[in-house]
Amino acid sequence: MxxxxxxxxxxxxxxxxxxxxxxxxxxxxxxxxxxxxxxxxxxxxxxxxxxxxxxxxxxxxxxxxxxxxxxxxxxxxxxxxxxxxxxxxxxxxxxxxxxxxxxxxxxxxxxxxxxxxxxxxxxxxxxxxxxxxxxxxxxxxxxxxxxxxxxxxGKLATAGQNGQFRTPKHIRDMMVQLVAPTPEDTICDPACGTAGFLVSAAEYVRGRYEAEMTSGQWEHFAGKMFSGFDTDRTMLRLSAMNLMLHSITTPHIDYVDSVSKQNEITSEYEVILANPPFTGTVDTESIHDNLKVVCDTKKTELLFVALFLRMLRKGGRCACIVPDGVLFGSTKAHKTLRKELVEGHQLQAVISMPSGVFKPYAGVSTAILIFTKTGAGGTDKVWFYDMKADGFSLDDKRNAIEANDIPDIVARFHDLDAEAGRKATEQSFLVDKSAIEANDYDLSINRYKEIVYEKVEYDAPAVIMARLDVLSDNIASKMAELRGLMGE
Known part of the structure; x- marks a missing residue:
């Protein structure tokens, strides 16, 4: 530190x-x-x-x-x-x-x-x-x-023109803990920016496995284990330096428009960690055809999730950040992508984050999707978590505070069997796939969360009016007293 x-x-x-x-x-x-x-x-x-x-x-x-x-x-x-x-x-x-x-x-x-x-x-x-x-x-x-x-x-407190911005380290570390990479994995961020996710993954692997890693695993760690792509050469320089300072000397860092036809990578990685650009659109002609099959759209936030599915090997895990619109958007592309995640693969978790997480960059509301590529379904229940605090104030200052749901999120995710008895009124709960299907594959936590309203007893109108009369008389009396003091 x-x-x-x-x-x-x-x-x-x-x-x-x-x-x-x-x-x-x-x-x-x-x-x-x-x-x-x-x-x-x-x-x-x-x-x-x-x-x-x-x-x-x-x-x-x-x-x-x-x-x-x-x-x-x-x-x-x-x-x-x-x-x-x-x-x-x-x-x-x-x-x-x-x-x-x-x-x-x-x-x-x-x-x-x-x-x-x-x-x-x-x-x-x-x-x-x-x-x-x-x-x-x-x-x-x-x-x-x-x-x-x-x-x-951390001083790069500005968002790029396509809506990309740096993910706070504690959020990246949480996502890495959720997918739990091993020394054998190959890990990719197809929208790597400054390579923060790859660095967090490297720190996790070193911290957990350093004492038992073989020479072959260390060689893998220094090079082929980590891949990152971006369309900004400045970001590629920064990410390469960042990785080099974390003992990753020869990562596969490349200038690639990940959702375009120049990216042919398929079934390559065990782990994908990403916070893809939210507000960008791309030229329809440049989008890879096999992404259009999953969701025919120009919206980058949808295309990137489809891309993650393509680039993962079967059994590969992904933790990615998406804007809330991905969870409940009503277009055909939104619905098709969500259906693909639920029906075609194993969607494990949707973690709703407060809108202040990305301040001072932006106040956008986001969620983390965690899924495993299977190609044959496997979604039984989806775990929802309503994150209310991440250890920092949710204003532009982002000062450290005590309230922090992250340790609870990590602990609960790795013991989902214990979540079975929790109700939809609690901060985290499981939702059956059938309920998600019935709701047109809507993945917004508000669709399933139940709010308990406290019954409030109000006084009868006549009692309230009488109270107002007394207040009015008091005000009139004080006004008269003030006028007397002023000699009127």
Whole structure:
């Protein structure tokens, strides 16, 4: 966990960049990401030199001549600010943009169109000094590097033009706990953004299985276990860096419009975790034909759920966030998709979340769908949960509070047999598939939740009128008294 002192140091770096004239949070974190990557290359070079000093062999990253060595963080960080600015802008940046070759990481693959935007030598020196102090004195291990980057990503408090926005970490962690990935699984987020779901899944697997994982499983973990797709190359760079800081050096991070014809992936993954864009529509001609079979629509929130079904292997699990409209929308596409989930596969849970969960990005009401791909039905009962609190206030400030339903949600989901006796008046309950079918596959919790109304006894009208007469007389008396005091 990051201490308040570390957060203050990050905020100071952020303020220095803003003062230099860069006010877009996405641009700020992108520039910080480049510098963090540059520093990480020098760290790897130092490791290689240590191996060589012990008689081993290790591949070098930087050219071994004087100019090549001058591009290393440890060589230029203490020089004059104008020299640093010249080295980074004219040497290091072109070098890392051209790295995509033998030195491939997922991050370096998306560096070709990166632009160095630090405005002045003074601002660059402040950033380098601030980052170096963080790494040398505060960031002790890889987990803290991940936490540091996560804190930076948390400053991206804006929604994209297609309605995509960053999912809060505690919500992502809850969803990961619900689907419970294992070291053998392959995990995908087809709308990955900054790769938060993949990072949460990686943290879960490491936290639960680290002591017993084999070398083969660790190799799988570092690469093929995690896949993410997005249509924003900036987001791909951020996600690749995020994964790299969590020991995932060669994930399958790719520039793909997931619902288009360029994505042919079918029956590939055991786990899908996603918060797809809500408000976007796509060109009808570009939509993959096999998605139209499930639901013929241009709405991205419906197409992505159909896509998850296609990309999962049989027995694969999905936890995804959808806007409430998916649960009760009356169009043919909405109904067809819900029927497919209930009749064609195993829909396990619908968790209704309060509208403040995504503030300050948006106040949209959302739910989490949890289902397993079977291709042959399997839905018997669906578990509904009415989440009222997530541990944070539901206003724009999102301050920490005590009320938190998340531990209860996770515990109850993993013991659904114990939910059988709960009534529809409670916070969570099971609904028979037949009832959902009878309601035209409506998945809104309000359709099944029963509200108990308390009987309120009111006084007779004559009694209320008499009480009003007394109040009126009192007011008239006080008014007369005030006029007397004013000498009227």
């Amino acid at each position: 990051l201490t308040g002192e570390i957060r203050n140091k990050v905020d100071k770096i952020w303020t220095d960049i803003w003062a230099g004239g860069i006010s877009n949070p996405l641009t700020v974190i992108e520039q910080l990401t480049y510098l963090m990557f540059i520093r990480s290359l020098d760290e790897k070079e130092l490791e290689a030199e240590s191996i060589e000093a012990l008689g081993g062999e290790a591949a070098k990253i930087f050219p071994q001549d004087e100019e090549g060595q001058s591009m290393r963080w440890s060589k230029f960080k203490n020089k004059d600010s104008r020299i640093i600015f010249d080295i980074v802008g004219t040497k290091v940046f072109p070098f890392i943009k051209a790295m995509n070759g033998d030195n491939t990481t997922a991050f370096s693959r998306y560096m070709q169109d990166a632009i160095f935007l630090i405005p002045t030598p003074q601002v660059l020196q402040k950033i380098i000094t601030g980052l170096d102090e963080l790494y040398e004195h505060d960031i002790k291990d890889l987990d803290m590097q991940g936490d540091l980057y996560e804190y930076m990503l």
